[in-house]
Amino acid sequence: MWAPRSRAVVDSFARRPTVGGLARSFWPLGAPADGRPRTPGGDLAVDFLGSGDALLDRWFTSERLKAALAWFGAQSGPPMSEPGTAAMVAWATLLHDVPPGHPVGGSGGLTQALRRRLEADGGHVALGDAAARLLVEDGRVTGVETASGRRVAAPVVVAACHVLATRDLAGEHAPPSLADAAPPVGNGFGLVVRALTDAPPSYPGVDPAAALGGLQLLCTDRAQLAAAHGDWLAGRLPREPVPLAMCFSATDDTLAPPGQHVVTVWGQWYPYALADGGDWDALAEAEADRLIGAVDRFAPGFAASVQRTYVQTPLLLERELSLLRGNVMHVEMGLASMFAFRPTPALSGYRVPGLAGLYLAGASTHPGGGVSGNSGRTAARVVLGDRGVPARAREALRRGLARVRR
Numbered sequence: 001m002w003a004p005r006s007r008a009v010v011d012s013f014a015r016r017p018t019v020g021g022l023a024r025s026f027w028p029l030g031a032p033a034d035g036r037p038r039t040p041g042g043d044l045a046v047d048f049l050g051s052g053d054a055l056l057d058r059w060f061t062s063e064r065l066k067a068a069l070a071w072f073g074a075q076s077g078p079p080m081s082e083p084g085t086a087a088m089v090a091w092a093t094l095l096h097d098v099p100p101g102h103p104v105g106g107s108g109g110l111t112q113a114l115r116r117r118l119e120a121d122g123g124h125v126a127l128g129d130a131a132a133r134l135l136v137e138d139g140r141v142t143g144v145e146t147a148s149g150r151r152v153a154a155p156v157v158v159a160a161c162h163v164l165a166t167r168d169l170a171g172e173h174a175p176p177s178l179a180d181a182a183p184p185v186g187n188g189f190g191l192v193v194r195a196l197t198d199a200p201p202s203y204p205g206v207d208p209a210a211a212l213g214g215l216q217l218l219c220t221d222r223a224q225l226a227a228a229h230g231d232w233l234a235g236r237l238p239r240e241p242v243p244l245a246m247c248f249s250a251t252d253d254t255l256a257p258p259g260q261h262v263v264t265v266w267g268q269w270y271p272y273a274l275a276d277g278g279d280w281d282a283l284a285e286a287e288a289d290r291l292i293g294a295v296d297r298f299a300p301g302f303a304a305s306v307q308r309t310y311v312q313t314p315l316l317l318e319r320e321l322s323l324l325r326g327n328v329m330h331v332e333m334g335l336a337s338m339f340a341f342r343p344t345p346a347l348s349g350y351r352v353p354g355l356a357g358l359y360l361a362g363a364s365t366h367p368g369g370g371v372s373g374n375s376g377r378t379a380a381r382v383v384l385g386d387r388g389v390p391a392r393a394r395e396a397l398r399r400g401l402a403r404v405r406r
């Protein structure tokens with residue numbers, strides 16, 4: 001039942017979040033089938049607006065299975081008790097269509113492949129010289145000035161950084177739609193421990209091939225997730241960290257020297273700003289040890305196998321990757337900041353009303369964080385549509401009127 005629904009969600013993620021676009025994705029779900037009449041839209045809406053926990057309670061009895069699926073669903077951030085999270089749990093059905101993947105050599109392999117493709121099409125990638133400000137004339141973006149002072153003229157700029165970074169780049173030229181944007185950025189998301197080990201995690205009674213080829217969702221009771229989320233809401237570190245372990249070196253021998261492994265341990269939820277004023281730089285190692293200890297309870301011997309760690313706290317994610325307040329999704333992924341509400345209702349069309357030539361893409365925009373490429377493709381389509389013949393005529397008229405006014 002949820003596989004076609006999840007496919008409809010995927011379809012809607014690849015379109016602009018307009019009423020028409022959403023209807024095209026979701027309308028076919030109600031089609032009459034197996035002698036049954038059309039499912040009323042209201043019934044579908046009730047299912048989609050339900051919580052992930054409610055969906056799990058309806059279909060499963062094993063708490064261990066429900067906990068693992070809820071932990072999977074929570075990877076986007078919201079706990080599965082929130083309304084509208086049913087589809088996040090049901091996303092698991094898509095793993096039958098497309099199993100989880102990882103580029104050989106690490107995630108950077110995807111970026112490198114995209115770069116090769118762009119350059120093959122005549123594009124150019126410039127690194128190490130960040131955009132410092134947008135150049136604007138007559139209410140229209142005309143290019144970008146970089147940190148080194150280089151000026152790059154461009155009739156169109158697609159900003160794929162955090163929407164609040166784009167606001168800073170526009171500076172005094174930011175129109176109200178951008179200047180007043182205040183999307184929910186939240187208070188941190190997760191903590192990552194990258195461990196070099198002398199053995200992969202070993203889970204007693206579990207076939208290593210099955211365990212190490214997938215996400216190791218180390219949670220047996222949804223109460224653990226609820227408690228960790230409750231601690232986060234209170235601005236506290238989780239009293240009982242919930243880990244997700246991944247060991248890609250088990251299937252990719254380019255990642256670690258022979259005889260060694262890399263294990264990524266992701267923990268959620270960790271506040272960026274701690275209520276007691278705690279300093280993340282001082283807390284990092286101890287929290288990493290607690291998270292490793294949480295894996296060790298499922299895979300005895302894991303902690304002893306760890307040789308070196310690199311710990312990415314919410315603060316480090318901000319410093320290192322420009323992820324504001326450590327939110328890896330840029331903006332929270334709750335129902336009120338998805339689809340036509342992302343990053344804000346005014347900016348949800350990939351354009352910036354009031355500043356022609358500036359477009360938005362990336363995790364701040366629909367469909368949000370995660371590695372899918374959807375927002376970039378949809379933004380490109382919007383740009384191409386705007387630069388079609390009627391749009392060019394509109395632009396000539398606008399420039400003509402601006403000249404007359406001067």
Ligand SMILES: Cc1cc2nc3c(=O)[nH]c(=O)nc-3n(C[C@H](O)[C@H](O)[C@H](O)COP(=O)(O)OP(=O)(O)OC[C@H]3O[C@@H](n4cnc5c(N)ncnc54)[C@H](O)[C@@H]3O)c2cc1C
Pocket residue numbers: 129130131132160161162165169192317321322323328329330361362363364368369370371372
């Ligand atoms: C530890 C971790 C694990 C994750 N695991 C998964 C996963 O398993 N599956 C999944 O789908 N997603 C995962 N994610 C989330 C996913 O990686 C992000 O949602 C995704 O990378 C967002 O991509 P983006 O290009 O939109 O934004 P970003 O990756 O945030 O890229 C924006 C870029 O803009 C740059 N920038 C900012 N300002 C400027 C400027 N002035 N000039 C030039 N450049 C600028 C930044 O440096 C940054 O490189 C994970 C994220 C993290 C941190």
